[in-house]
Amino acid sequence: MYRYDEFDHAFVAARVEQFKDQVQRRLSGELTEDQFKPLRLMNGVYLQLHAYMLRVAVPYGTLSAKQMRKLGSIARVYDRGYGHFTTRQNIQYNWPALGDIPKILDELAEVEMHAMQTSGNCIRNVTADHFAGAAADEVADPRPFAEILRQWSSLHPEFSFLPRKFKIAVTGAEHDRAAIQTHDIGLHLKKNAAGELGFGVYIGGGQGRTPMVAKNIRDFLPAEDLLSYTTAIVRVYNLHGRRDNKYKARIKILVHETGTEELTRQIEAEWRALKESDLKLPQGDINAIDTYFRPPVLPERPEGWGTLAVAKRADAGFAAWVDQNVTPHRHPDYGVVTISLKPIGGIPGDASAEQMELVADIAEKFSQDEIRVSHEQNLVLPHVALADLRTVYDLLLTDGLATANAGLITDIIACPGLDYCALANARSIPVAQRISERFGAPARQSEIGDLKIKISGCINACGHHHVGHIGILGVEKKGEELYQITLGGSADEITTVGEITGRGFSSEEVVDAIEKIVDTYLGLRTGRQENFLAAYRRVGAAPFKEALYGPVSRAA
Amino acid sequence: MTIKVLTANRLTDGEAVWLGADGEWRETIEGALLARDAEAVAALESAGKAALGANLVVDVNLIDVEERGGELYPLRLRERIRLSGPTIDFEPRKKPENSAVSAA
Ligand code: HEM
Numbered sequence: 260m261y262r263y264d265e266f267d268h269a270f271v272a273a274r275v276e277q278f279k280d281q282v283q284r285r286l287s288g289e290l291t292e293d294q295f296k297p298l299r300l301m302n303g304v305y306l307q308l309h310a311y312m313l314r315v316a317v318p319y320g321t322l323s324a325k326q327m328r329k330l331g332s333i334a335r336v337y338d339r340g341y342g343h344f345t346t347r348q349n350i351q352y353n354w355p356a357l358g359d360i361p362k363i364l365d366e367l368a369e370v371e372m373h374a375m376q377t378s379g380n381c382i383r384n385v386t387a388d389h390f391a392g393a394a395a396d397e398v399a400d401p402r403p404f405a406e407i408l409r410q411w412s413s414l415h416p417e418f419s420f421l422p423r424k425f426k427i428a429v430t431g432a433e434h435d436r437a438a439i440q441t442h443d444i445g446l447h448l449k450k451n452a453a454g455e456l457g458f459g460v461y462i463g464g465g466q467g468r469t470p471m472v473a474k475n476i477r478d479f480l481p482a483e484d485l486l487s488y489t490t491a492i493v494r495v496y497n498l499h500g501r502r503d504n505k506y507k508a509r510i511k512i513l514v515h516e517t518g519t520e521e522l523t524r525q526i527e528a529e530w531r532a533l534k535e536s537d538l539k540l541p542q543g544d545i546n547a548i549d550t551y552f553r554p555p556v557l558p559e560r561p562e563g564w565g566t567l568a569v570a571k572r573a574d575a576g577f578a579a580w581v582d583q584n585v586t587p588h589r590h591p592d593y594g595v596v597t598i599s600l601k602p603i604g605g606i607p608g609d610a611s612a613e614q615m616e617l618v619a620d621i622a623e624k625f626s627q628d629e630i631r632v633s634h635e636q637n638l639v640l641p642h643v644a645l646a647d648l649r650t651v652y653d654l655l656l657t658d659g660l661a662t663a664n665a666g667l668i669t670d671i672i673a674c675p676g677l678d679y680c681a682l683a684n685a686r687s688i689p690v691a692q693r694i695s696e697r698f699g700a701p702a703r704q705s706e707i708g709d710l711k712i713k714i715s716g717c718i719n720a721c722g723h724h725h726v727g728h729i730g731i732l733g734v735e736k737k738g739e740e741l742y743q744i745t746l747g748g749s750a751d752e753i754t755t756v757g758e759i760t761g762r763g764f765s766s767e768e769v770v771d772a773i774e775k776i777v778d779t780y781l782g783l784r785t786g787r788q789e790n791f792l793a794a795y796r797r798v799g800a801a802p803f804k805e806a807l808y809g810p811v812s813r814a815a
Numbered sequence: 816m817t818i819k820v821l822t823a824n825r826l827t828d829g830e831a832v833w834l835g836a837d838g839e840w841r842e843t844i845e846g847a848l849l850a851r852d853a854e855a856v857a858a859l860e861s862a863g864k865a866a867l868g869a870n871l872v873v874d875v876n877l878i879d880v881e882e883r884g885g886e887l888y889p890l891r892l893r894e895r896i897r898l899s900g901p902t903i904d905f906e907p908r909k910k911p912e913n914s915a916v917s918a919a
């Protein structure tokens with residue numbers, strides 16, 4: 260994986276020193292809150308309902324065991340013994356004292372981590388497919404390019420004060436696990452007929468109050484043009500993006516208001532002026548970064564085929580976990596393990612210090628020292644030999660980490676909502692917990708099959724509700740929590756924004772409403788092979804609305 | 816008019832605090848300074864400005880409360896959750912002390 264060079268070390272250290280001084284001056288009263296707030300936000304420090312919150316970047320979701328162990332130790336020493344993994348492949352600490360944050364940043368710097376650009380109107384932490392470098396269906400590892408983008412965008416002077424935040428995601432597989440079409444720029448790494456690497460380029464995706472699916476503006480951008488083209492996009496956006504209205508400031512609005520064709524023309528014109536500049540990536544540079552991501556040497560472990568089959572026959576719980584949480588690795592003797600952070604009735608994305616340390620230990624011994632954070636708020640062990648799966652499962656089982664529900668109805672994404680977030684209108688986590696309990700029986704979940712439920716506590720959509728197969732949005736009405744339901748959203752290679760079913764449901768009603776939707780699906784699907792999304796796309800919203808609200812009058 | 820109290824987050828650790836009748840910021844709403852008329856509200860507002868200026872607290876807000884069974888009950892759910900803490904069992908292996916589900 261990528262290691263900091265001298266420049267990176269010096270840069271992060273200088274930034275921590277600077278922030279240490281700023282915190283000191285704030286605590287002594289030399290800086291007012293108005294002066295300090297933009298400074299703390301540049302370092303990932305928010306104020307929530309009950310305390311400060313620190314958001315730490317996990318670039319493209321990749322962690323080593325040592326880094327994970329550090330995250331656990333920070334949770335124990337400076338926080339209340341846990342952290343929250345987010346949909347942006349970051350981790351958030353919910354209770355740090357302001358005066359401790361510089362120390363936390365010092366400790367993070369020891370393991371080559373930081374909290375910069377996790378907030379503010381800059382280019383945020385670049386996200387990538389959490390199975391990158393391991394998945395059987397991958398064309399090429401997207402992370403070297405995510406790293407190139409990270410280096411290019413870090414404290415980029417021209418792009419530190421954009422009209423609004425800017426999010427880039429990269430995937431290297433046809434099946435999109437990085438939700439690239441919901442990002443400001445989505446990059447799909449692929450090979451052309453000649454076997455050369457390049458990108459499908461999408462712009463203008465986003466969620467929030469105006470959800471939009473990104474537009475494809477280039478089918479194949481040669482890899483060497485990545486930075487010049489990205490610069491052209493961000494430059495056009497920086498110039499023309501709306502600074503007059505925060506709600507219209509994202510690039511999605513510029514794309515929408517200017518028109519994809521005209522904006523593409525402007526970007527291409529800008530790019531022509533940059534194409535042959537020093538933003539052109541020499542192959543040597545790409546290779547240099549590539550070496551950091553060279554796939555680990557995986558010894559042949561063919562004995563796993565037999566032992567796995569035997570172990571599965573002997574233990575139905577283990578078999579269910581393997582079937583649900585282990586996906587194909589490009590090496591046939593290995594698997595990619597999803598560690599669910601969604602125990603039945605638990606808090607989506609939360610992990611205790613001990614759990615983080617356990618995952619670190621397992622990764623060191625059984626996954627080539629690699630861990631990933633997924634945007635679905637789970638953790639991933641990317642390189643586990645089939646022969647080791649039983650041991651890994653047993654270890655995960657010791658601390659509640661072996662829930663066999665990856666991709667199922669209880670694998671719910673939920674934002675912090677009103678339990679933590681100062682912007683929230685309603686709680687998200689308790690709704691997720693109750694849904695999880697309602698559907699938690701293994702046989703029931705498995706019968707229902709693939710179904711993504713995503714919950715946000717306000718229209719900012721941090722919980723991705725717009726692109727949930729079933730989305731739930733919390734609003735406040737007359738002082739009460741009310742939940743709007745959307746159906747048919749999706750964030751993979753066929754991205755769609757869900758449609759609102761109709762009037763919202765109270766906190767007491769919402770789980771029953773979800774159950775009605777699920778039962779309706781079970782009643783109308785053509786068979787188990789037709790998952791919820793496919794069935795919804797076939798029949799549309801009508802049967803679900805009828806189940807929720809009663810027969811629709813034909814006259815209306 | 817509804818009763819108002821003044822709340823904020825403490826500068827050093829961000830903890831939610833309420834302005835007490837004794838003029839100190841406290842970690843509970845119990846014993847908060849109550850404003851029942853415009854004049855008292857103005858006094859709270861200026862106390863808030865002063866505390867902000869003195870760098871004791873941030874994010875100062877006036878909130879609406881009611882007296883219910885001898886206790887102060889914030890009218891908005893948001894404020895009840897600020898008072899009770901998260902309504903979920905958030906601390907690993909530890910039950911929340913004052914389960915806030917009752918507050919919600
Ligand atoms: C207190 C904490 C948080 C605050 C104040 C916050 C604030 C916001 C705001 C204002 C937006 C809307 C941006 C826009 O539409 O321009 C947003 C979007 C988003 N946030 Fe958060 N957020 C918080 C926590 C989180 C968490 C915990 C996650 C991950 C679970 C997250 C991930 C996202 C994502 C994925 C989006 C939508 C994608 C997009 O930008 O279009 N945020 N957030």
Ligand code: SF4
Nearest residue numbers: 674680683716717721
């Ligand atoms: S969606 Fe709203 S409630 Fe949820 S974390 Fe984002 S800003 Fe907070």
